Amino acid sequence: MSHHVPSLSIAGPRPVLFESLNPDGSSAAAGAATARPAIARDGAMIVLDDVWKTFPARGKDAAVEALKGVSLAIPRGEIYGVIGRSGAGKSTLIRAINGLERPSRGDVLIDGVAVNRLDEAALRAERRKIGMIFQHFNLLSSRTAFANIALPLELLGLTRREIDRRVTPLLELVGLSDKRDRYPVELSGGQKQRVGIARALATEPKVLLSDEATSALDPETTRSILALLAQVNAELGVTIVLITHEMTVIKEICHRVGVIDAGSIIEEGPVDEVFAHPRTATARAFIGSLPGRELPPAIAARLGAPAESASQTVLRLTLTGGAATRPVVTQLARALDIDVTLLGGQIDSIGNQPFAQLFVGVPAASWASGAIASALASPDIALEVIGHVA
């Protein structure tokens, strides 16, 4: 398929103006008592450095600290997912990135420019480098698909011919050439989001921000929209930040993930690493919410026997990399001459990497002796005791 896509002029790496910022270096300020983790800024498209956002008290409402010292470096050209529960601060974070919300302190750098330090006019210009898509699409009902996509270009003062030259390939990119003259009421949710994506790309941004852009869509449409975002990332090199409360979205297309909880990033890293070795209960809960990630209830109900008198120990094996495609379970059974019961699990892929999570029952004595742990010792196998069965 030969796509004619608009050429995006993506600037090469620029030095991050980091050292010259934060001149006051006010370590005595509230909450700065703990040393912040160093963040790798080389090659980052977006850097958040110790970003705080406090919404002041109003009337009877107490002040809200929506962001509490968020430091992140989002690599150029990657798809970065931020996952968190309702009220965790996700939308505030994304609004800080596009300059709609000024941090109470800290800096937000987009391609080396501290957007929080720009005046309104400079910020408006900078925002053209940032496209945004929304849960409810935010299309103008009085405008056709074409005219919705054209809107940001009209605001830039482009001629009709220039606009047509940009919008037509965008309609093709998002698969809506035949819906060019349709109004939003005549489009499905997925089609509306495709218009939203095309509109966000109209100004040829370097960064695309998505705030729950698939959460109003059914699972199949969600997958097609995520595939389109992956295509936009791969073909145009646009850095994408994707906010979501669904782990399936992260699993489907993100390269890296940050877990946000009560205004702080509590865990972050490459998606396969976070999936294989979640360090926080919140991350484990999100991963556990994926289909096949929970122990079947009938087996869960039988857990809780004391380890000493148990006959079986139930383990969760998380297999990544090569381990996910090795016959780990049969090899274990043969090596130790034990029976291994498969109790549940899921084998799939994360970012094209095979990934498996299996619940297995093993003889409690073999587990207690350490034989199983040493037989399975491998950097691509994680072991977790879920419980014991009498």
Ligand SMILES: Nc1ncnc2c1ncn2[C@@H]1O[C@H](COP(=O)(O)OP(=O)(O)OP(=O)(O)O)[C@@H](O)[C@H]1O
């Ligand atoms: N303009 C505002 N004024 C006061 N408080 C706000 C404002 N915007 C957000 N908050 C508060 O900041 C916290 C974080 O809100 P935010 O919208 O970032 O959460 P979220 O993670 O996007 O949640 P959701 O998943 O429900 O969209 C919440 O406690 C919210 O009530």
Ligand SMILES: [Mg+2]
């Ligand atoms: Mg939100």
